[in-house]
Amino acid sequence: MDYTHLDLKDAFKGGYDFVNNDADPMETTYEEWKQSGEPEISPLGGSTYYTSHGTHVSGTIAGQGKNNADIAVTGVAPGVELYGYKVLGPYGSGSYSNILAGIERAVVDGMDVINLSLGSNHNDPLDPTSIAINNAALAGTVAVIAAGNSGSDLYSLGSPGTSALALTIGASDYSITVPTASAAVDNLSFTDLRLLAKNYSDDLNALKNQALSIIDVGLGYDYNYDGKDVNGKMVLIERGIFSLNEKVMIAKKHGATAVLLYNNDPKEGQIPHYLGDGSEFIPAFALRVRTSVKQTSILMVS
Secondary structure (H helix, E strand, O other), X not given: OOOOOOOOXXXXXXXXXXXXXXXXXXXXXXXXXXXXXXXXXXXXXXXXXXXXXXXXXHHHHHOEOOXXXXXXXXXXXXXXXXXXXXXXXXXXXXXXXXHHHHHHHHHHOOOOEXXXXXXXXXXXXXXXXXXXXXXXXXXXXXXXEEOOOOOOOOOOXXXXXXXXXXXXXXXXXXXXXXXXXXXXXXXXXXXXXXXXXXXXXXXXXXXXXXXXXXXXXXXXXXXXXXXXXOOOOEEEEEOEOEOHHHHHHHHHHOOOOEEEEEOOOHHHOOOOOOOXXXXXXXXXXXXXXXXXXXXXXXXXXX
C-alpha cells in the first residue's frame, strides 16, 4: 500500500514486503516501472507494472478522510491499526510461497483480521492458499477474502476465497439508470450509445451538439497512440486483451476528450459493464459494433 497517503499514514503501523524481502510494504511505483525497462502493461493480462489496488482496499478499510481533495475517503474502520503484507509485486502478480508466507506472518504478528483482495482463476477448496486460510481461522484470525471477478458461471469463485472458514465477499449491485446518448456519424445514426465511464467533474451536457474528430487507436495500448494527435478528439477503441478502465485512463493520459469503446463480440451486443465515475476517467461511451467513420456529433445525452 502507499502508506504515505494522507488518508492512510496515521493508521499505518508496519508490515513486511515478501516480494523484496524487506520491511517496506510500499506499492510497486510508477518510478520503479520507469527504471525497470519492462513493458508498462503486461502482455499476459493487461495489468500495469505499477500497482494501486492495495492502497484502494486499505482506503476502504482504514481511510481517515484527511486528504485535501474533492474525494477524501473515510473507511469502514477508521480507528483500526493497519498493517501491510506485500505478497504481489509488478503487474499485481506473485507466487504461492509469498502469499503463504504473508498469511503466516500476519497470524504470528497477532492480526485480528486479515484481508486478501486477491485470488486465482480456479476453484479449489484444497488449494494451498485455501488451506492456509483455514489454518489462520483455526488460530483465531478472521480472514476476509475477495470472491473474485471470474463471472457468473458455476464455480466462478476463486481460491483462496474457496476456503471453508473464510469470510468470502462478492460485489453486490443495485438498479441504476445509466445515461445514454445518440450520435450522428456522417450518414449513420446511433441511438444506443451507453455511458461507460466519466470523471466526477464531467458535464455530459457539454458534449451536446459537438462535432468531434474520431481517431482509431486499436486496442488502446500506449503505443497505439504513437504518431497520432488525439488532443481534443474522440478515440475509437476496441474492447479486449486488457481492462476497460485502463483503456479509458490511457486515452485521458494522451489528451483525448472522450472515448468510443466498441465490443469485440458483436453477438453479445452492448458491453455488459459500467465503470461509473472516477477521477482517472474521461467521458466514455460503449458502442455495440465497430464503426470506420471519422467524424461524429454528439446529439443528445439523456
